[in-house]
Structure formats: structure tokens, C-alpha cells
Amino acid sequence: MTSVALLHRITDYANRPDPYPLYAELRRTPVVRDESGPYLVSTYWEIKELLHDPRISSDLRNLTPEAARASGQEHDPNLPPAFIRLDPPEHDRLRRLSMRPFGPPHTPRRVFDMHGELEEIVSGLVDGLRGRDTIDLVDDFSYPFPVTVICRILGVPREDESHFHEWADTIAAGLDPVGTAEEREAQVQGVRRARGELAAYLAGLIEERRRSPRDDMLSAMATEHGPDGQMSPVEIITTAALLLIAGHETTVNLITNGMLTLLRNPDVLQRLRVEPGLAVPLVEELLRFEPPVQMLPQRTTLADIDIAGTIIPKGASLYLMVASGSRDPKRFADPDRFVPDRPDNQHLGFGHGLHNCFGAPLARLEAQLALTALVRRLDGPSLVEDPPPYRQNAVLRGPRHLPIAFSGIIG
Amino acid sequence: MSVDGYLETLRREGRIVVVGASLAGLRAAETLRAEGFAGTLTMVGDEPHEPYDRPPLSKQVLLGKVPADHTVLPRRRPVDAEWRLGAAATGLDLAAKQVRLADGDAIDYDRLLITTGVRARPWPRELEADLDGVCVLRTRDDAIRLHHRLKAGPRRVLVIGAGFTGSEIASACRERGLPVTVAERGPAPLVGALGGVVGEVAAELQRAHGVDLRCGVQVTGLEGDSAGRVRQAHFSDGTAVESDVVVVALGATRNTEWLADSGLGAGPRGIACDAGCRAFDVRGIVTDDVFVAGDVARSPHPLFGYQFLSLEHWGNAVSQAEVAAHNMISASADRRPHLWMPSFWSAQFGVNIKSVGVPPMADQIIVTQGSLAEQRFTAAYGYQGRVIAAVTFDQAKWLDFYERQIEQAAPFPPEFTTVDRRPEGLQPVPAGFPDPSLPSHGPTVTLSGHSPTDRRVSFTPRRA
Numbered sequence: 001m002t003s004v005a006l007l008h009r010i011t012d013y014a015n016r017p018d019p020y021p022l023y024a025e026l027r028r029t030p031v032v033r034d035e036s037g038p039y040l041v042s043t044y045w046e047i048k049e050l051l052h053d054p055r056i057s058s059d060l061r062n063l064t065p066e067a068a069r070a071s072g073q074e075h076d077p078n079l080p081p082a083f084i085r086l087d088p089p090e091h092d093r094l095r096r097l098s099m100r101p102f103g104p105p106h107t108p109r110r111v112f113d114m115h116g117e118l119e120e121i122v123s124g125l126v127d128g129l130r131g132r133d134t135i136d137l138v139d140d141f142s143y144p145f146p147v148t149v150i151c152r153i154l155g156v157p158r159e160d161e162s163h164f165h166e167w168a169d170t171i172a173a174g175l176d177p178v179g180t181a182e183e184r185e186a187q188v189q190g191v192r193r194a195r196g197e198l199a200a201y202l203a204g205l206i207e208e209r210r211r212s213p214r215d216d217m218l219s220a221m222a223t224e225h226g227p228d229g230q231m232s233p234v235e236i237i238t239t240a241a242l243l244l245i246a247g248h249e250t251t252v253n254l255i256t257n258g259m260l261t262l263l264r265n266p267d268v269l270q271r272l273r274v275e276p277g278l279a280v281p282l283v284e285e286l287l288r289f290e291p292p293v294q295m296l297p298q299r300t301t302l303a304d305i306d307i308a309g310t311i312i313p314k315g316a317s318l319y320l321m322v323a324s325g326s327r328d329p330k331r332f333a334d335p336d337r338f339v340p341d342r343p344d345n346q347h348l349g350f351g352h353g354l355h356n357c358f359g360a361p362l363a364r365l366e367a368q369l370a371l372t373a374l375v376r377r378l379d380g381p382s383l384v385e386d387p388p389p390y391r392q393n394a395v396l397r398g399p400r401h402l403p404i405a406f407s408g409i410i411g
Numbered sequence: 412m413s414v415d416g417y418l419e420t421l422r423r424e425g426r427i428v429v430v431g432a433s434l435a436g437l438r439a440a441e442t443l444r445a446e447g448f449a450g451t452l453t454m455v456g457d458e459p460h461e462p463y464d465r466p467p468l469s470k471q472v473l474l475g476k477v478p479a480d481h482t483v484l485p486r487r488r489p490v491d492a493e494w495r496l497g498a499a500a501t502g503l504d505l506a507a508k509q510v511r512l513a514d515g516d517a518i519d520y521d522r523l524l525i526t527t528g529v530r531a532r533p534w535p536r537e538l539e540a541d542l543d544g545v546c547v548l549r550t551r552d553d554a555i556r557l558h559h560r561l562k563a564g565p566r567r568v569l570v571i572g573a574g575f576t577g578s579e580i581a582s583a584c585r586e587r588g589l590p591v592t593v594a595e596r597g598p599a600p601l602v603g604a605l606g607g608v609v610g611e612v613a614a615e616l617q618r619a620h621g622v623d624l625r626c627g628v629q630v631t632g633l634e635g636d637s638a639g640r641v642r643q644a645h646f647s648d649g650t651a652v653e654s655d656v657v658v659v660a661l662g663a664t665r666n667t668e669w670l671a672d673s674g675l676g677a678g679p680r681g682i683a684c685d686a687g688c689r690a691f692d693v694r695g696i697v698t699d700d701v702f703v704a705g706d707v708a709r710s711p712h713p714l715f716g717y718q719f720l721s722l723e724h725w726g727n728a729v730s731q732a733e734v735a736a737h738n739m740i741s742a743s744a745d746r747r748p749h750l751w752m753p754s755f756w757s758a759q760f761g762v763n764i765k766s767v768g769v770p771p772m773a774d775q776i777i778v779t780q781g782s783l784a785e786q787r788f789t790a791a792y793g794y795q796g797r798v799i800a801a802v803t804f805d806q807a808k809w810l811d812f813y814e815r816q817i818e819q820a821a822p823f824p825p826e827f828t829t830v831d832r833r834p835e836g837l838q839p840v841p842a843g844f845p846d847p848s849l850p851s852h853g854p855t856v857t858l859s860g861h862s863p864t865d866r867r868v869s870f871t872p873r874r875a
């Protein structure tokens with residue numbers, strides 16, 4: 001096994017528009033140790049195995065101190081981690097509690113019932129583009145749509161959005177394994193501050209909802225009692241922060257990457273226009289081909305683990321390169337081709353195993369509705385710039401802007 | 412004609428007959444077509460319905476959430492077959508390559524697939540079994556009848572046998588608010604499938620949901636009223652229970668009687684076949700044109716000491732059918748073994764139970780994650796120092812990992828730490844399976860003679 005500086009190249013902004021050749025290089029050795037410390041796993045079956053391996057922990061407290069320092073992922077003593085950074089049984093309990101007001105088995109129709117509401121938001125946003133011939137898809141559509149949705153679901157006032165947009169961005173950027181030790185330190189401090197401010201903001205809101213509950217998730221989390229008891233105030237804060245950030249930072253990229261891919265594949269765009277049912281498999285293919293979450297950098301080993309002939313030692317920091325795994329030719333035929341109705345598409349776009357994406361049903365529906373509406377209603381859309389400017393973040397990857405030209409709004 | 416030429420002709424214009432038109436039969440038919448079989452395909456099934464799914468029958472159907480006739484199996488592709496439904500196969504002539512039907516017809520085949528499955532074992536005393544209100548559950552019609560009974564609001568339901576089907580039925584009764592008694596001969600529910608340690612959890616679960624669970628007792632008799640309706644059941648401990656619906660859930664009998672004089676290695680434990688799904692004849696010689704799949708098959712599994720496993724598992728039926736279909740129309744070098752990892756699921760009392768491997772082979776068990784007391788756990792089963800099976804209660808997400816452990820013959824007890832490891836899971840304990848040396852089924856094949864020259868294989872048909 002070689003020690004390489006691949007992570008540095010992957011996080012290098014110059015490679016943001018197309019990291020896939022680097023992943024292909026990475027896959028030649030399914031498990032490598034990066035010179036900065038973490039072990040990178042890049043092949044489909046190995047990633048999938050590790051995602052189901054109970055010897056893999058998401059709890060930072062299990063990192064060795066050196067691994068924690070090297071990855072800038074030290075535990076924040078001020079705010080306990082949300083369930084995404086916890087292991088069972090705490091993880092399971094909190095995830096169950098948060099799922100109660102959001103999905104099955106207790107609220108199975110929540111997402112489904114939002115269909116009409118989501119469609120309204122989408123058409124409202126598209127209507128708002130009338131009279132223009134270029135837009136930035138990110139600022140004008142991809143961002144406001146999921147943010148409006150997550151605010152409504154949680155019960156966060158949309159007016160406060162500008163504050164937590166900044167907090168969310170800072171926290172998400174903290175995932176990025178960038179830079180020198182000093183840059184790391186600055187990043188950690190920034191994330192801490194943002195988390196603190198977001199927490200204080202949410203605490204106020206939750207208190208309000210406890211006193212006068214409404215039909216939203218914050219109220220439900222603050223007032224409902226189930227078989228698992230109730231979330232503590234701090235748990236509600238961390239959970240709400242998690243959902244707010246996840247709702248901010250991923251679906252935006254899914255929709256933007258989706259439109260970018262469609263504009264690069266006009267035949268597929270045309271097909272979706274006349275065949276709306278295609279949206280369902282197409283979004284799955286997007287999650288495989290251009291996933292918003294490129295890697296899962298937050299895992300550690302509880303034991304020495306032998307995987308693909310390499311022993312990853314206990315306490316190591318593990319990066320699961322899911323975007324690479326979803327393009328593994330050993331799993332997907334012709335993986336670098338965008339096949340909107342690809343059969344047998346068990347991608348890693350939402351992860352797998354116990355941390356698999358909580359909001360997946362919502363994200364899917366949002367992306368399906370958004371892309372269908374965009375291709376139907378934008379008349380003659382085309383890319384102004386290819387590749388578009390990307391965000392810095394290599395973990396949550398997507399264009400920062402996506403300028404699109406078109407000749408009008410249909411309908 | 413060369414072998415290759417034969418295969419070519421078989422694939423183009425051969426005649427394939429599938430006896431048993433249910434899950435395994437349908438999936439095999441679809442696979443045959445998907446792999447390019449263009450000849451005539453005949454599906455023989457004794458039930459009048461097109462293939463339907465059984466697992467919902469003891470779950471959603473009894474709860475009234477899904478009507479029994481909405482369980483039709485989805486088709487993966489058109490099979491373009493001649494369907495002979497409501498027509499039982501009554502005999503097989505291996506030499507003439509012919510299947511005889513109850514209506515007197517005979518169908519010639521080039522290749523035959525047998526997927527006749529199992530049927531519910533009835534209450535052994537016929538007069539009592541005939542009492543109105545005594546039911547079994549295997550078919551859609553059984554489910555319709557039982558659902559009607561439950562809907563009518565019986566005063567109490569008695570379930571005899573706390574295996575998976577019995578436990579699921581009891582669970583459905585409780586969910587409907589019906590009083591239910593479960594009588595189980597063993598020390599706990601599910602004990603034959605999952606052992607005593609997990610059986611205890613299942614017992615807790617039943618009691619917590621208000622089941623009147625009676626273990627270590629046998630039902631000695633059913634009593635009817637003057638109108639022939641079941642009224643009361645008597646137990647071996649001298650007690651009795653008033654009940655107007657009795658569900659007999661005593662396991663299943665393989666549907667092999669129709670093969671009795673065929674010369675095929677078929678008996679009460681199923682039809683023995685090789686790992687490629689080719690049936691053995693009574694001499695232990697593998698046939699080349701008769702294949703078996705699904706609940707009726709017994710096939711050797713190298714992972715489990717080449718033991719011949721008969722599995723009544725949905726996933727096994729699908730996978731074995733696919734392998735059998737592939738092998739039926741493939742040259743021997745292209746044939747595949749059926750190396751499916753045994754696994755099944757059950758849903759009862761709000762818990763999702765899943766299992767991989769062969770728990771009853773195990774001598775020890777260890778709770779590797781979660782906790783028995785919380786009824787949310789993963790338990791690994793060990794046999795002679797290796798992991799042989801795993802069972803989860805509401806923890807199915809870990810199963811893939813344990814499946815790999817079994818495939819790799821990983822050491823037992825597991826040496827590694829995991830997330831959610833609790834103090835109770837630090838030491839293995841006896842798994843608590845009933846003594847396997849106690850006879851359960853009669854033998855199908857016996858050996859006689861001492862010196863190699865007078866060793867004989869004799870076939871012992873099912874005892875009446």
C-alpha cells in the first residue's frame with residue numbers, strides 16, 4: 001500500500017469541475033492511506049461493506065487524538081453531536097425520535113402529501129423568472145426551493161434565512177478537508193462559532209414552539225412523547241441544526257448538477273420534457289453520476305479491519321469515497337456514461353446502512369419536481385459557461401453559479 | 412447430434428414443463444424467457460389462481476390491510492406460457508419424459524422443473540380437523556377464510572404452534588384486538604428456528620402484547636358443539652381453553668406424493684438435488700433433465716458442511732428458481748451452483764425479525780449488538796468455533812456484515828468490538844436448540860449391507 005497525496009489533489013479547487021479521473025486513479029488501489037493520515041476507500045463493494053460494518057464508528061470520540069487533529073475533526077465540547085455523528089444506541093434513538101414527525105412508520109405520508117405544496121413552490125419560482133433571458137439557476141431557483149421547503153417542514157421563518165444561510169455554509173465548509181494546520185484551526189474556530197450562533201437561534205425558536213405549537217417538526221419534536229420518551233432541548237437543537245443544514249446544502253447541488261447534466265445531454269433533456277415519468281430513474285442516475293455528497297469523511301474504525309487486503313488500524317480516520325464507488329466499473333456497466341433509465345442502479349448517493357440519508361424521500365421528490373418543471377417551462381435553455389464556477393467544498397460538491405440562457409418561460 | 416446442437420434445439424424449440432405455478436415456478440419461467448428460451452413453456456398448477464405471494468397472507472391480509480386477491484405476484488416480464496391452472500400433476504414417467512395430470516392429460520417435456528412447494532400440515536385427527544372453525548394457513552383461500560373468521564370477532568382464537576406462521580397469526584389477532592391463546596410444545600416461540608435464547612425474547616414480546624402464551628404443552632384434543640363448531644381445546648397439562656377459531660400452525664409437508672413411484676429421490680423431506688438444482692433419483696444419481704427449486708427442494712450447501720438444506724424461505728425460492736432456469740438451458744460448463752445464503756424475515760408484534768445463515772446448526776449464541784431486554788439486537792450464532800448464522804430484531808441494517816462473516820467462516824465468538832456492544836454480549840451462551848437427535852421426520856433413504864458389494868440404497872416412502 002502506498003502513501004499518496006491524492007486527497008490534496010481531490011480537494012484542490014482546480015479539480016472541482018471534474019474530480020472523476022482522480023477517482024478512477026484512486027480506484028486502482030481500493031484502499032489507500034493518504035499522506036495526511038486518513039484511509040481512502042474508493043471502490044463500490046468495499047464502501048458498501050464498510051457502510052454496513054459495525055466496527056465502523058461515526059462518533060468522533062473514537063478517533064485517535066492524532067487522527068482527530070490531522071482531520072480537523074475534533075469534538076466540540078459546547079454542543080453535543082447530532083445523530084449523524086453518533087453511533088447506536090444513541091443514534092438510533094435520536095433518529096427514531098426525529099423520524100416520528102417526518103416519515104414512516106408514524107408519519108408515512110408527510111413527504112408524499114407535500115407533493116402539491118412543492119409543485120406550487122416550484123411553479124412560483126419559475127413564474128418569477130418571466131421576462132428574463134438569463135438566470136443563475138443556483139441563486140434564482142436551486143437554492144430558494146429546498147430552503148423554502150426545509151424551513152416550512154421545520155417551522156423556521158423564511159425571513160431569517162439569510163442568517164442561517166451563512167451559518168450553514170460555514171458548518172458545511174467545515175467538512176472540507178482543506179489546508180494547512182493553521183487554516184484547519186481557523187476553520188474549526190469558525191465552525192464552532194457558527195454552531196454556537198445557530199444553536200442560540202434555534203433554542204429561541206424551539207422555546208416559542210413549545211409554548212404555542214404549530215403543525216411543523218420543531219413543534220412536534222418539542223411537544224410529542226413517544227415510546228422512546230422525548231428529545232432533550234439540546235437534542236432538538238442539534239437535530240434541527242442538522243436537518244436545516246442537510247436541507248440547505250445537498251438538494252441545491254442535486255438540482256443544479258441535474259440541470260447541468262441535462263444541458264450537457266440535450267437528448268435526455270428533450271426526453272424528460274415529453275416523458276415526465278423519466279424523472280424517477282433519472283434522479284437516481286444523477287445521484288450516481290453527479291452526487292451532491294462526494295465522500296463521507298467522518299468515519300473511524302473501532303477495530304483493525306481487513307478490507308481488500310489492507311488492514312486499516314483501529315482508530316484510523318476513514319474517508320468513504322462514495323462518488324467514486326458509484327462510478328466503479330466493477331459494479332456499473334459503462335459508469336462514466338449518463339444513462340437516465342439505467343437498470344439496477346443501487347448507487348451510493350444517499351449512503352447506505354444505518355446513516356443512510358434521512359431526507360432521501362424528500363430530496364428525491366424535490367429533484368424530480370424541480371427538473372421536470374425546469375425542462376418543461378424554460379424555452380430553449382442553454383449553458384452560458386461550461387464548466388460553471390464551482391463552490392470550494394469538495395465534500396458537498398456543486399456549482400456556485402449556473403448561468404443559463406433561454407428565450408422565455410412557457411405556460 | 413452433438414450436445415451443443417441439442418442445447419441449441421432445446422433453446423429454440425424445446426418443451427419445458429414447470430409443475431407448481433407459484434413463486435418459484437413463475438420466477439423460473441421469467442428467467443427462461445429472459446435468457447432466450449423460445450420453445451413451448453407449460454405451467455402446471457393445482458391452485459386455480461395465477462401466481463400470488465404468500466408472505467402477506469399471514470400479515471397484511473389478516474389485518475385486513477390488503478385483500479387476499481391483491482397479492483398477485485408482479486410479473487418481471489411476459490412469460491408466454493400455456494397455463495394449466497387448477498390441474499394437479501399426479502405422476503411422472505422419467506423414461507417417457509411425461510407428466511400426468513389429474514384430468515387424464517399427459518404432457519411431454521424435454522426438461523422439467525418441479526416447484527410444488529409445501530402445504531400446511533393439517534390437524535392430525537381428522538374428525539377434529541373437520542370441525543367448523545379449525546383452519547390452516549398456506550393458500551390464498553385459507554387466508555380468505557381465516558380473515559373472515561377474524562373479522563366476525565371470535566371470542567378467542569387458539570393458535571397451535573408458535574413457529575413463524577403461528578406467531579404472525581397471533582400478532583395479527585392481537586393487532587385486531589382479539590383474545591388469543593398460543594399453544595407451543597417447545598419451551599418458547601420460534602425455538603426450533605432461532606433457539607431458546609431468542610425464543611425467550613419472542614415469548615416476552617408475545618406476553619407484552621397480551622397473548623396468552625402456553626409453552627411446554629400440547630393440545631390433546633379439540634372439542635366441538637352439537638352443530639360441529641369447534642368450542643374448546645384440551646391441553647396436556649390438564650387445562651382447557653374455550654375457543655371458536657383454532658388455527659393449526661404445525662409446519663408444512665412437502666408436496667411430493669405425486670412422485671411416489673417415479674423413481675425420483677422425492678419424499679417427505681423434499682426432493683434432493685445437486686447444487687445445480689438437478690434432481691437425484693432414488694439411486695442417488697443425478698438426473699439431467701429434471702430440475703427442482705423452492706420449498707420442495709433439498710440441496711447441499713458447501714458452507715454448511717454440504718448439508719442438504721430444505722428452506723421454506725421466499726428469497727431462496729426466487730434465487731433457486733433463477734439458477735435452475737439458467738441451468739436448464741445451459742451447457743454444463745456454464746451452469747451455476749445455487750449458493751444462496753439462507754435468509755428470511757418475519758414481521759410480528761411490531762418487530763422486524765431477520766435471519767441469515769442456518770441458526771439451528773449452532774451450539775452457541777452471543778449478542779453482538781443491542782440488547783435482548785430492549786428487543787432490539789443482533790445475535791451471532793456459532794458452530795464449532797465459527798459464525799454460522801445471525802438474527803436481528805429491528806436491526807436489519809447490520810445483516811450484510813454478518814452474512815459476510817458467515818461466508819468467510821469467521822471465528823466465533825467474534826473478537827472485534829462493534830458499535831452498540833453491551834455488557835450482556837461479552838460472553839457466548841448455549842443457543843438452546845431442541846436436541847437434534849430426537850427424531851422429527853422419517854428417513855427417506857436408508858443404507859443396508861456391510862461390505863461394499865452388498866451395500867444397498869433403499870428408498871423408504873413416506874409413512875402413512
Ligand SMILES: Cc1cc2nc3c(=O)[nH]c(=O)nc-3n(C[C@H](O)[C@H](O)[C@H](O)COP(=O)(O)OP(=O)(O)OC[C@H]3O[C@@H](n4cnc5c(N)ncnc54)[C@H](O)[C@@H]3O)c2cc1C
Nearest residue numbers: 431433434435457465466500527528705706723724725755
Ligand atoms: C403464510 C405464509 C407466510 C410466509 N411468510 C414468509 C416470510 O415472511 N418470509 C419468508 O422468507 N418466507 C415466508 N413464507 C414462505 C414463502 O412464501 C415460501 O418460501 C414460498 O412461497 C415458496 O415458493 P414455492 O414456489 O417454492 O412454493 P409454493 O409457494 O408452496 O408453491 C407451490 C405451488 O405448487 C402447487 N402444487 C403442489 N403440488 C402440485 C401438483 N402435484 N401439481 C400442480 N401443482 C402443485 C401448490 O399448490 C403451490 O401453488 C411464508 C409462507 C406462508 C404460507
